[in-house]
Amino acid sequence: MSAPQPSRPGRFVIACGGTGGHLFPGIAVAEVLRSRGHETLLFISEKQVDSLAAEGYGHLRFEKIPSMAMPRPWSPKMPGFLLGFAKGYRRCANLIRDFKADVILGMGGFTSTAPLIAGWRQGCRTYVHESNAIPGKANLLNARFCRKVLVGWQECASHFKKTGREIIVTGTPLRPRLLIHPKSEDAVRFFGLDPERRILAVMGGSQGARRLNQLVCAARPALEAAGIGIIHITGPADFAEMVKMTPGAAAIEGHSLRPFLAEMENAYAAADIVLCRSGASTLSELAAFGLPSVLVPYPFAAADHQTLNARIFSEAGAAECWPQGELDESTFSARLLALCGDDAKLKGMRDKMRELGKTDAALRVCEVLEGDAFHGASCK
Template sequence: MSSSPKRILIACGGTGGHLFPGIAVAEALLEQGHEPLLLISQKKIDAQASAKYPHLKFHTVAAIAKPGTLSPKMLPFLLALIQSIRSSKKLIREFGAQAVLGMGGFTSLPPVYAGHSLGLKTFIHDSNARPGRANVLTSRFCNKVFIGLEPAAGFFHKPTQLTGTPARPEILHLPSRAEAAKNFGLDPDKTTLVVTGGSQGALGLNQLIAKASPMLPENIQILHIAGPNDYERIKQENPSQRPGYHLMGFCDQMPSAYALADLVVTRSGASTLTEIALASLPSILVPYPYAADDHQTANAKVFSDAGAARLIQQKDLTPESLAKLLTDLLTNPGALKLMANAAKSLAIPDAATRVTSALLAEI
């Protein structure tokens, strides 16, 4: 391995679960004197996130989503895939990339394949306990696979390395509880439940929380981040909420939300779990029921098996049973402390550095 600066192409667009870990790796490379270029999609989330990192270089490409195998859209998809591979090769040559790292999903396949066909070292990172099919396919063209959770190793036929999932740097430096409470107009001295459903498929979870919240003890406050898609509906369905219930559509201050939380209720996407582990937070995990290959349940199981979380399927919850579970936990500081310690034991704070070190060692 040469110590001279390297140029690394990172394909990370399409979802926050791919984008933020990619940004974290880029930050680590930049700190070490290397030059990363982040390949992102034209989606709004990518544009919003990239605007916050003016010191990083981004390149936008058209997002490609794979249709069903027998779908009539398969032919246009394959043509778009071929075009994307060609444009990826052109970009790799122009940038002078020496390695390509994909952070997951079908947006990673064209640049990784292009890098492989040009003779570069190529890598894929998978955050989930049960990897997506796109990553298993992409891994065929990789020298090494970086994994966020140990159970993923068994799904790949290439060398794997447990690195953890890189988190955006601000998650590693949370504000004080008092400062965090001020950001939301909440009381720092009150026990706080934070609910983050996210934007994908969280309506059922959001409705359960909204209906359960009036049944919680009055001294518990709730920060409910419903996601932009569900905010208005939840607001209309529950117009007269209890005091101390703060409903938001979107939160761009997640470090503050984590700093204030005594317990988190959330889906079990890999990036969310990475962040709550880093913040040492106990959680109730309600996997998204329609996730591909039910990978969210596999993720949640890693945390529940470690004692860091309670895993409950959405179909098994009612507002009443959820309110009872929340009350039992939020009024039991000892149980919360044990769960918090277990969450901390699952955290890998230096995941971004682990990825960059492993990648650079191969070049």
């Protein structure tokens, strides 16, 4: 992809709220678009996690829109969903019109549905990006209102064939700050940890993961006895409980406990191994840093997409996939200690993880959007 930059600035709306897995790739695309002279407007949800994530990007314009997952047709929640959708649609339509948008890009989730339909009705060019190995219900619906479908993995493409839309594999966009790797020693000191220790980073995604948090707290004494430092990002909802489960955590030399971290590049640069869920955005970031990982898929994810994401990495030898239902405190601790101490295996996983990295995905997405909107037919 080598489309020339357009002769005039474009106006791009990116609907990307609801989870970090939607929001952070959307931010990545927005930052590349702005670096190429365009104007951007990002739609996010009213969730606390979206507000926290957006705080570090004051140079970008964000607008909150009401959204909720679509319930089953017979659910008693359906009337409330429809009312909320109508409210969100009206707000999106007004914002898109006032912004004079050329292009609408939806990053998945029902936060992107109202903007895409509103933009489609106003004559904007519309696109969806799906990061996971299997698409969610929202993107399968949204694709019908879009010109092209962009996907993170080839494994996802077949799920969109019935839409009749052109499908392009771009990878999952990474924020520019994650493409500049801090020195490992500096990153470890950022967390107040000892650079001589092996470092385990634990994170459950932007919203946290209660079961992972509980398992790590139970395993902490054994891990620290083995000389393993821990960077533990709990998620805002579980932070207070984890502090109670880890008395004196702030004073423990080998343990950095945080509710949320905007500077994820420091966690990745500091870590020797990562324990996490298997959302697509997180996996793409791990691959960019070449980090061997233990993946514990969220067992209640739609269509079990996190297990399918994890399988891509485990089958490549870049990660291990540990189903949550098979883990208890004793087996978890023993398996984790064994892996942390296996230098040869970690090196092999690190090499395989790097092979999966796609660091130019945000640029690929931008070039598709620019190529259609400014080098093809007018979108207005």
